[in-house]
Amino acid sequence: MPVLNDISSIRSLLASRRSASAKAMGAPGPTPAQLSEILAAAVRVPDHGKLTPWRFILFEGEARRRFGDSLRRRWRELHPEHGEDSLIAMHGLLLRTPTVVAVISTAREHPKIPLWEQQLSAGAVCQTMLIAATAVGLACQWMTDWMAYDPGMARVMGLAPHEKVAGFIYLGTSTVPLEDRPRPDPQSLLTRWGPP
Ligand SMILES: Cc1cc2nc3c(=O)[nH]c(=O)nc-3n(C[C@H](O)[C@H](O)[C@H](O)COP(=O)(O)O)c2cc1C
Numbered sequence: 737m738p739v740l741n742d743i744s745s746i747r748s749l750l751a752s753r754r755s756a757s758a759k760a761m762g763a764p765g766p767t768p769a770q771l772s773e774i775l776a777a778a779v780r781v782p783d784h785g786k787l788t789p790w791r792f793i794l795f796e797g798e799a800r801r802r803f804g805d806s807l808r809r810r811w812r813e814l815h816p817e818h819g820e821d822s823l824i825a826m827h828g829l830l831l832r833t834p835t836v837v838a839v840i841s842t843a844r845e846h847p848k849i850p851l852w853e854q855q856l857s858a859g860a861v862c863q864t865m866l867i868a869a870t871a872v873g874l875a876c877q878w879m880t881d882w883m884a885y886d887p888g889m890a891r892v893m894g895l896a897p898h899e900k901v902a903g904f905i906y907l908g909t910s911t912v913p914l915e916d917r918p919r920p921d922p923q924s925l926l927t928r929w930g931p932p
Contacts, residue, residue, distance in 0.1 A: 756875035765834025833908035
């Protein structure tokens with residue numbers, strides 16, 4: 737099996753990229769310079785109409801715990817039947833890695849550029865962040881979880897009504913060796929178009 741996350745060349749990285757699991761990540765997270773580099777790569781994604789239909793929210797340090805307080809409160813409101821273990825798990829969601837960046841899609845109806853294309857651009861931001869983070873030697877994972885879809889947590893994050901979470905990008909260092917997962921055979925997904 738080839739080495740995972742082989743950063744010796746761009747092609748080897750693309751051929752071997754693998755997410756880590758936020759559940760098995762710890763410090764160190766990105767340095768300020770690494771985080772700037774990751775964000776600088778992210779904003780180079782294709783963006784039809786040059787609308788910049790995304791923004792970032794950074795969770796680091798104590799802010800992750802404060803956000804966890806809100807996660808816990810909201811989870812109890814939504815699921816009063818769940819016990820203390822579940823509340824502790826929710827409180828700790830962002831504490832799993834030193835740095836978490838929420839990528840927010842700010843897509844709006846536009847006379848020329850479909851909403852879908854603006855949202856796809858936010859997805860490209862997330863994937864580019866994974867590639868850039870891996871390239872600087874970090875472990876990373878793109879997650880949403882319930883908090884990405886909950887209106888209560890959207891208020892806590894200060895999202896406007898039209899904004900959506902494209903993903904939480906967890907950044908840190910894996911505490912376990914990564915194992916690959918089965919990948920689809922690209923040839924089996926490929927059809928050659930011919931006239932109907
Ligand atoms: C939009 C999006 C949301 C995701 N949300 C979660 C999530 O909430 N929890 C999770 O375990 N994996 C989630 N994943 C999957 C992981 O990011 C990742 O794909 C998975 O760990 C497999 O790793 P790989 O990138 O090496 O294939 C999500 C993926 C995408 C594209």
